[in-house]
Amino acid sequence: MKIGIISRNASLYSTSRLVDAGRRRGHVVRVLDPLRCYMRISRGKFDMHYKGRPLAGFDAVIPRIGSSVTFYGTAVLRQFEMMGVYTPNSSDAVLRARDKLRSLQMLAREGIDLPRTVFGDYPDDTVDLLQMLGDPPHVIKLNEGTQGQGVLLAEKRSSSQGMIEAFRGLYANFVVQEFIGEAGGGDLRCFVVGNEVAAAMHRQAPEGDFRANLHRGGKASKVELSEEERSVALRAAAILNLGIAGVDLLRSRRGPLVLEVNASPGLEGIEQATGLDLAGSIIAEVEAGFARLSMA
Known part of the structure; x- marks a missing residue:
């Protein structure tokens, strides 16, 4: 090929x-x-x-x-x-995943659980918007941010309002989410290749931060997923029609929550944490997908 x-x-x-x-x-x-x-x-x-x-x-x-x-x-x-x-990832699928708001709407429609999320534009509606979300802390996240950039934690309602006003002043699109405290600053990266979770790692935020992204100083280690976590990751990738995906989950009291789905997941951190050849798995999936297309 x-x-x-x-x-x-x-x-x-x-x-x-x-x-x-x-x-x-x-x-x-x-x-x-x-x-x-x-x-x-x-x-x-x-x-x-x-x-x-x-x-x-x-x-x-x-x-x-x-x-x-x-x-x-x-x-x-x-x-x-x-x-x-x-x-393996169509242009439409990449665009769906890159738009955090759109992808969360699609996942929620299909019954995938996620942190409660609110979105609004008009300044006069901010107070009611935050009441819809619930008590702080709140996570304020740029709609197209990556690697933990443009993600802020507001401990107080007044801080949430101030950050929202600042983002609006920059004409930025953003969402506001509930903070999942029991996750302890950690999340799960599930690396989906085709119809299986090929690898998974736990990422832990550095002391004093809540973002577990490796580019923000997070530490990675291999992790065993529960069957529910594995099922949620596969469903999330399928809903967005991604053959290759990094699905980020939070462990919460109500079960696994999808934080976001990445259409271009990095290989370095998870290959080093797990010792697996994910690049080879991706090429094998491309071979299989091309063969299916050729026979169609």
């Missing part, structure tokens, strides 16, 4: 691991910077060029699209789809 990795940086751990895993399995693998891809759209015909030359002959592409290039990156991915190229 000829596989493209849509990534802005070939030296990133996740990108280089996918390249190595694909080549070890006998595939031709090429990293494609989405910002250097450009396309022509005409009736019944879709073409793509890269750095002055046509892009053709790809069997599959694996998107590793950063949040800063979501619009253009998903446009490139969609063009590949229009050209008949297989991808």
Whole structure:
């Protein structure tokens, strides 16, 4: 197979691991910077060029699209789809996952439990909005933030109102959620590949912080999931139609809660914590998905 990795940086751990895993399995693998891809759209015909030359002959592409290039990156991915190229995560699925509010709405509709969440725009409604949510602490989260950026904890209702006003002053889209204190500053990253949870790790926030993201100094360790946690992670990825996903869960008194679903989950932390070859698992899933598409 000829596989493209849509990534802005070939030296990133996740990108280089996918390249190595694909080549070890006998595939031709090429990293494609989405910002250097450009396309022509005409009736019944879709073409793509890269750095002055046509892009053709790809069997599959694996998107590793950063949040800063979501619009253009998903446009490139969609063009590949229009050209008949297989991808485990479609452009629409990536967009659904990248929009925290939309993904939470979809998950809640299908019966997935999650931290209580409120969303509103008009300043005069802030007091009633927070009453709908309940007592603080509250977590205020940018709608398209990643790696713990744009996530704040408000201990008091007045702090929540002040942070909300500040985000509105920046014309930012955000959600406000209940704080799950019993999680103890930890969460679970469930790495979904196809129809299974291929790996899971527990992430613990550093002292004095509540964000367990590894990019914020969190510590990772291998963890055994309960059957309920495994089922919730698989359902969440399926609802968003993601073949590759990082599903973040909180352990709460009422059971596992989905915090968010990531369409481009990083490999470094979880491969190191578990010792598993997740890059190889992803390539194997791409092989199986391409085979299914070829037989359809």
